[in-house]
Amino acid sequence: MGGFDADQVGNFDPLAMGAINAEKFANFEPTAMGGFDADQVGNFDPTAMGAFDVEKFANFEPTAMGGFDSAQVGNFEPTAMGGFDAEKFSNFDPTAMAGFDATHLENFEPEAVSGFARDHVVGMGVDALVGFEVEHVVNLDQTAKDGFGDKVTDFEDFDLEVRGELIGEEAQRMGGFGSFDDLMTQIGGDGPSPEELAELGWSEDFDLADVNFGTEDTGIVWPDYMPADDFAKALEAFNPS
Numbered sequence: 001m002g003g004f005d006a007d008q009v010g011n012f013d014p015l016a017m018g019a020i021n022a023e024k025f026a027n028f029e030p031t032a033m034g035g036f037d038a039d040q041v042g043n044f045d046p047t048a049m050g051a052f053d054v055e056k057f058a059n060f061e062p063t064a065m066g067g068f069d070s071a072q073v074g075n076f077e078p079t080a081m082g083g084f085d086a087e088k089f090s091n092f093d094p095t096a097m098a099g100f101d102a103t104h105l106e107n108f109e110p111e112a113v114s115g116f117a118r119d120h121v122v123g124m125g126v127d128a129l130v131g132f133e134v135e136h137v138v139n140l141d142q143t144a145k146d147g148f149g150d151k152v153t154d155f156e157d158f159d160l161e162v163r164g165e166l167i168g169e170e171a172q173r174m175g176g177f178g179s180f181d182d183l184m185t186q187i188g189g190d191g192p193s194p195e196e197l198a199e200l201g202w203s204e205d206f207d208l209a210d211v212n213f214g215t216e217d218t219g220i221v222w223p224d225y226m227p228a229d230d231f232a233k234a235l236e237a238f239n240p241s
Contacts, residue, residue, distance in 0.1 A: 001027040009035030017043035025051035033059040038212075041067030049075035057083025067090040073099025081107035089115030097123030102131030110135040110167040121147030 001024045009032050009096055013177055016041050025048050031055050041064050049072050065088050073096050081104055097120050105128055113136045121129070121144050129152065137145070147167050155163050 001025070002029055003033050004028060004035075006032050006035035006105050009033075009040075010037070012036075012040060014039040017041075018045050020048060020053075021045060022048040022051040024048075026058070030055040030059045033057075034061055036060060036064050038064050038067035040065065041065075041072075042069065044068075044072055046071040046075050049073075050077050051094040052083075053080045054083040056080075057088075060088065062087040062091045065089070066093055068092065068099075069098050070096050070099035073097070073104075074101070075099075076104060078107045082109055085109065085112045086115030089113065089120070090117070091115075092120065094119040094123040094145075097121075098125060100124055101128050104128070105131030105136070106133065108136060110139050112139075114139045114141065116140060116144045118143045118147040120144065122150050128154055130157050132158075132162060134159065134165055136164050137165045166188070169232070 001020075009028075012035075033052075033109070041060075044067075046069075060083075065084075077100070094117075100111065105124075110133075113132075120141075145166055152158075155167065
């Protein structure tokens with residue numbers, strides 16, 4: 001296989017691609033990958049995809065990416081993800097995104113994710129999306145970030161910095177985004193520091209020591225214990241509009 005160049009590869013019959021297994025692909029010269037087009041790629045054996053490393057993926061033509069489907073993507077070697085740049089990612093079929101898992105995403109080049117459109121993000125599984133780190137998210141355009149809202153109903157499993165980039169620090173005060181749960185986990189101990197509270201998105205003057213959860217018999221009035229802005233935002237969760 002090492003004797004084939006890109007020109008020769010370009011003349012391979014697409015229907016014959018299934019005969020090339022992982023061992024054969026591993027022996028191709030990386031530069032020969034530039035000869036494959038989307039029709040040929042679409043006929044690759046999914047189980048052979050693990051043979052592609054960073055260098056091989058980097059040599060594919062961007063338009064060839066449109067031939068990959070989710071079964072093939074699911075067999076990509078996570079450590080090979082660095083071979084994809086923004087142009088290549090932009091050419092993936094959105095339906096192929098379901099093949100990526102969190103380990104794949106963790107290995108994406110941060111700058112490369114700028115190639116994702118909204119439908120690419122929506123095409124990924126929620127369990128995969130948690131693999132995005134803040135370095136990735138800052139490189140997504142706003143329409144792609146909006147895809148998280150289309151797909152994710154609970155941001156609790158996402159890193160705090162990722163939440164902040166996706167939904168804003170103000171929105172993190174809402175329990176649905178998980179930050180209130182993060183606050184509650186600290187109540188049993190000494191409580192969070194002012195810096196930790198700020199990271200969770202709460203007001204700087206919020207003092208956890210002032211909060212008394214009590215019982216229904218205490219007659220507690222929450223506005224007396226919570227800054228007005230925080231209390232108003234908490235009430236918004238019960239407003240159907």
